[in-house]
Every structure is written in structure tokens, then in C-alpha cells.
Amino acid sequence: MKRHLDSTVDDEIQMEQQRFKPTTNEERLVLFKNWLDEHNVIWKYVDIRSSIFYGGFALYSTSSEELPIIEIPTSLLMPSESAKNSSTFIPPTSAVFNQAEQHIDQETLMLTLFLLHERSKGIKSFWYPYIQVLPTTFSTPLFHKENYVENTS
Incomplete structure (x- = not known):
């Protein structure tokens, strides 16, 4: 038997999620800076601004x-150990790596x-304030084949 939430409960949940979901660059930046401060990041003589x-x-x-x-505490870093120790992330199998x-x-x-x-995971992610300030698109040679990168210089 499945339980269905009352539509007003659904609406309240959605409103609560939207309340924490920034929509402008300025809101994203404020959320990120607050997150840095909450986690004791030391940043002196620098500022983060829209560019x-x-x-x-x-x-x-x-x-x-x-x-x-x-100075960034190690708890805010995202090393491969975070992926391995996550209770919600299933690391790729060797078959995926082989492909x-x-x-x-x-x-x-x-x-x-x-x-x-x-x-x-959206706002449920510990790293949400960081993730939402990342660019949505970017270019990197990280995933290009070596011969492609060699021919670009």
C-alpha cells in the first residue's frame, strides 16, 4: 500500500525547498560565502565576486x-575518499572503468x-552551496584524447 501525501504537504515541501534554492548569482554567492564561514574557512584579503x-x-x-x-578545512574538500565513504553513492564497478x-x-x-x-541531490547535498556556484559549462582538455590535445598547440 502506497501512501500519498496531501497536496498541501507537497506544496509546503516544495515551498521550503524553493526558499533555500538561490535563483540569482548574488543569492548563490551569499549562500556560498555563508557556507564557507559556517565551516571555518579563513579568507583574508580576498573577496569572491561575480566575474x-x-x-x-x-x-x-x-x-x-x-x-x-x-585556509580550507579538509572537511570541505571532495577527495575520492568522499565518494568511497558515501552512504548514497555507489562507486563504479570495474566493468564501468574498463569501458x-x-x-x-x-x-x-x-x-x-x-x-x-x-x-x-540538490539542497540535500552537503556540498550544495559549492556545487551551485560552479559554472554550468566549461571547456577542459581533461577528457580529450592525448593526440587531440597534442594537435592543439
Whole structure:
């Protein structure tokens, strides 16, 4: 027997989720900065701002006399151990790794899939404030074959 939630409960859940889901770059940035502060990230003489040139966000020095200082606790990093220790992520099997292009190492593939998994969790993801400031598109030679990259210079 399946239970169906009352439509008002569904509406309340959706409204609650929307309340925490930023829609503008400024809201995304505020959420991200608050997340950094909540997790004791030290960032002195720098600011994170929207960047038209880079098409997202960038770090800017706020002092011409002091060097920027950024200290990120290891708990905020997303190493491959996070994927292996996750209770909701199932690491790829060796069959999946064997099907991947040879130039993509297993750790890169695992972290890529884990990032997609965390992104699919939305606001329930611990890394949501970070994920939502990432660019939606970008170009990288990371997944290009070696001969393709060699011919680009």
C-alpha cells in the first residue's frame, strides 16, 4: 500500500525547498560565502565576486599590501575518499572503468560521477552551496584524447 501525501504537504515541501534554492548569482554567492564561514574557512584579503570575464565567480585580492590568505578545512574538500565513504553513492564497478576511455584515470572518473551524484541531490547535498556556484559549462582538455590535445598547440 502506497501512501500519498496531501497536496498541501507537497506544496509546503516544495515551498521550503524553493526558499533555500538561490535563483540569482548574488543569492548563490551569499549562500556560498555563508557556507564557507559556517565551516571555518579563513579568507583574508580576498573577496569572491561575480566575474563577467570568467563567466561565473572569481577570487579578487582586496589588499595591495597583503598577500591573500585562504585556509580550507579538509572537511570541505571532495577527495575520492568522499565518494568511497558515501552512504548514497555507489562507486563504479570495474566493468564501468574498463569501458571508460583509457586516457581518463579512475580517480577522475569516480570524482566526476560523485560530483554529478551530489549535484542530483540538490539542497540535500552537503556540498550544495559549492556545487551551485560552479559554472554550468566549461571547456577542459581533461577528457580529450592525448593526440587531440597534442594537435592543439
